[in-house]
Amino acid sequence: MRFDILTLFPEMFEALGASMTGRAVKDGIVSFNVVNIRDFADNKHKRTDDYPFGGGRGMLLMPQPLFDAMESVKADNKRVIYMSPRGRIIDREYLEELASEEELVILCGHYEGVDQRVLDRWNAEEVSIGDYVLTGGELPAMVLIDAVTRLLPGVLATPEAAVEESVYSGLLEAPQYTQPREYDGIPVPEVLLSGDHRRIHLWHFEQSLLITKQRRPDLFEAYVRDHGELDKQERRILETIIET
Ligand code: 4GN
Numbered sequence: 001m002r003f004d005i006l007t008l009f010p011e012m013f014e015a016l017g018a019s020m021t022g023r024a025v026k027d028g029i030v031s032f033n034v035v036n037i038r039d040f041a042d043n044k045h046k047r048t049d050d051y052p053f054g055g056g057r058g059m060l061l062m063p064q065p066l067f068d069a070m071e072s073v074k075a076d077n078k079r080v081i082y083m084s085p086r087g088r089i090i091d092r093e094y095l096e097e098l099a100s101e102e103e104l105v106i107l108c109g110h111y112e113g114v115d116q117r118v119l120d121r122w123n124a125e126e127v128s129i130g131d132y133v134l135t136g137g138e139l140p141a142m143v144l145i146d147a148v149t150r151l152l153p154g155v156l157a158t159p160e161a162a163v164e165e166s167v168y169s170g171l172l173e174a175p176q177y178t179q180p181r182e183y184d185g186i187p188v189p190e191v192l193l194s195g196d197h198r199r200i201h202l203w204h205f206e207q208s209l210l211i212t213k214q215r216r217p218d219l220f221e222a223y224v225r226d227h228g229e230l231d232k233q234e235r236r237i238l239e240t241i242i243e244t
Pocket of ligand 1: 084085112114125128135
């Protein structure tokens with residue numbers, strides 16, 4: 001999958017060279033073409049922003065550098081995403097839809113935004129990572145890219161990991177522990193050392209239910225309404241937690 005990323009701050013995207021996104025690049029699963037919008041400014045001061053017509057706060061990215069930058073990545077016939085607090089908030093379903101694309105163009109705004117004609121000309125989808133405002137679209141773009149990349153085949157060690165995990169399964173994850181068995185006087189729950197996979201599974205299930213009910217009653221209610229197949233013991237655990 002190829003991402004064309006249009007930004008005034010290309011150096012921020014060096015972060016994608018680290019960790020799992022960096023691994024995915026080396027493995028040829030994903031590529032990032034980071035384009036500096038300023039390189040397309042045709043005025044001698046390399047200005048990319050100007051005051052909004054009608055007044056208002058701040059500055060807007062002006063059409064000319066953006067039109068030329070979009071043309072340079074052949075954005076016609078590509079899906080174009082604009083990171084914006086006005087956008088549709090991303091969820092797993094939307095991320096999966098994006099992960100099935102061959103290429104995406106991501107436009108990162110700065111200042112107070114971009115001239116609307118850019119968004120209209122390329123039919124940009126406005127996408128948000130949540131109801132808060134940041135100084136630029138770069139961090140939201142990296143959140144989106146990371147979340148999409150880890151859904152691509154070959155990025156996670158096990159393909160099931162992507163579907164079974166927290167939130168996606170409808171429940172939050174149970175607490176986890178690693179070596180040593182006791183640290184600073186605090187032991188790992190005995191059941192996890194038992195080697196009894198059935199008991200361990202039921203403990204994880206119970207812990208997930210408890211933590212979800214406590215922290216995310218909305219998710220818990222949805223799960224109670226619409227859980228998949230449960231065996232007898234799982235049903236008993238769920239019923240007990242509903243009653244308490
Ligand atoms: C996106 C962009 C937050 C989001 C942004 C978000 C840059 N902040 N919630 N800031 O996904 C106005 C024009 C703010 C650019 C934009």
